[in-house]
Amino acid sequence: MDNIVLIGFMGCGKSVVGRKLASRLGLKHVDTDTEIERLTGKTVAQIFAKDGSIRFRSEETLLLKRLAGKKNMVISTGGGMVLNRENVELLKADGILIHLYASPEVIYNRVKGRRHRPLLNRGDLKQRIIELLKERAGAYDVAELAVDTGKYAVDEAVNQIIKYLKERKYIG
Template sequence: MKSVILIGFMGSGKSTVGSRLAKRLGYKFIDTDCAIEDVTGLTVERIFSKYGVKRFRGEEALLVTKLAGKDNLVISTGGGLVLSEENVRLLTTNGVFVSLRATADTIMKRVRNKRTRPLLAKGNLRETVTSLLEQRKEAYGIAELTIDVDQLTPEQIVDIIYKYLKEREYI
């Protein structure tokens, strides 16, 4: 069956929802940031600081190439993975995109104590989050299903995704 690709901004709940959804579906769960850290032996923060965003995006692209076309995966993507049209094209071959959308306020509450996230490490947090959300709105718009997550629990989100997949006979 198709893989489920969770997209959305950092702090939107992709990893939490993804691991729970994978368990419910009996699929393998892959968090792309964690997979990149495993392969490189470096944290995402270290990759960004030592080698820059270009190297990190290159690692993402390599991972996507390995995952494209595979069945029975729930993939939690890094927030910027879908900025690459090639990543999207490859994952579309056997995947359904689900976007988890959160407001800037929700994201700030969730990430404010996690300033190790490279794109949020400097400057005014609200301005950075608001600007990045606006820049990425179109990229996240590729999803078949978009869920506003601010008022939902992870289990409610899993239920919505599961119902959607069932109705479309993806599972």
């Protein structure tokens, strides 16, 4: 079975939905940020602070190349993963892309207490979220399906995804 790849802005539930979806389907779950941290021995925040965003983005691409050809996984990507065209092609080669999204207000409420997101650690948080969403407008349109995680709870979002996969005959 092809991989199910969850893309979307930070705080839209890719990791939590990914874990639940993988569990429901009996698939392995890979969170790309967690995997990069494991491989580099540094947190995402440390990579951004010490090595910069370009280094982090190159780690994302290297990880996808390591995963190339592997199947039967649910992959939760970092929010900026699809900003690189090569990453999109690597993800599409073995996977079905699903966009998880939420309104800026929902994202704000989910991330406001967490300071481990390097791209949000400067300026007014709500304004920064809006700016980044504008910068990334259209980037997530590469997905086959979009699910509003501000509207659906985790289990409902998982059900929406499974329903879509069954309708498209990706799963039985």
